[in-house]
Amino acid sequence: MLRTSGLTKRFGGLTAVDGVDFELGSDELCSLIGPNGAGKTTFFNLLTGTLDPTGGSVEYREAEGDWVDVTDDDPHEMALRGLHRSYQITNVFPTATALENVRVAAQADGGRDAWKLWRNVGAFEGYEREARGILERVGLGDEADTAAETLSHGQKRHLEVAVALAGDPDVLLLDEPTAGVSSDAIDRLVELIRNVAADHAVLLVEHNMDVVMDVSDRVAVLHQGELIADGEPSAVREDPAVRKAYLGGYEGGDDADAGDGGRTAGGEAA
Structure with a gap:
């Protein structure tokens, strides 16, 4: 590869x-x-x-x-x-929820249409479904609505992997x-x-x-x-x-x- x-x-x-x-x-x-x-x-x-x-x-x-x-x-x-990566130092949006961190990463990989400001919010449901599926995979399904800054250090490491998985690299x-x-x-x-x-x-x-x-x-x-x-x-x-x-x-x-x-x-x- x-x-x-x-x-x-x-x-x-x-x-x-x-x-x-x-x-x-x-x-x-x-x-x-x-x-x-x-x-x-x-x-x-x-x-x-x-x-x-x-x-x-x-x-x-x-x-x-x-x-x-x-x-x-x-x-x-x-x-x-x-090709996606994680970092030595935890690198997530601290005040955003776990779900928001992964959804934003999925949108970033979705191309220009993913960021059109005047699209109906329903157009982004696919990115949210993807994010929830990834959170389940990394063991953070129950923490989807938890702010990243309140997660344990180990959970933040799992969240970083989840962010790296967004967009199916x-x-x-x-x-x-x-x-x-x-x-x-x-x-x-x-x-x-x-x-x-x-x-x-x-x-x-x-x-x-x-x-x-x-x-x-x-x-x-x-x-x-x-x-x-x-x-x-x-x-x-x-x-x-x-x-x-x-x-x-x-x-x-x-x-x-x-x-x-x-x-x-x-x-x-x-």
Whole structure:
């Protein structure tokens, strides 16, 4: 669904992403891991058009099966093509209800006609039905009329996924969805990630290694902007270069959730 060739981003003398060749299939969940400063968020921003690359290209496979060069697309164009994302920091309208947050996202993906001011309100019922269905899917059906700011942190993370699902995208980029989520709520979030990965291509940035090893079909590892490993979770976990650069002594089940104020997989304080 999505691929890069030699993708590079420099900020002055700093190379944040260095010649990355990467491909995400239509039916897989790939986790992107690496130490802080490895270039993960920059890579996300290049894929979504938020940043322009210094070099290389980004291609997107459309429904007809043709690969299209989208290197110069802006975020709105990428979203309309079917690539949606969530963010590290909760990014919803706090005073709007959960339903309104998702409905607005659905309208934004609905094209120019979705925003004609003088249309009868009944013309927007389709977007509301879509929003309610998505909220049911992410476990927030009973919170449809609740203001986003009063939801728990875990519920807000579910709402962010709901917003990303609006408009039925083909590809979801989820940026640290478990960050700050309590250990009690992580299991529900993991089940949600599995659920959306059943019918979407998913690229997941995540620091919780238990989550990564549990949900991923593939794991790609960035270190100092370079892709140093890409393969099945078990193979990546045992890769000497990966263990040296990032995983350290991770054996599974460790308190490795940087987003929850714990320890990163490399053993450094978050």
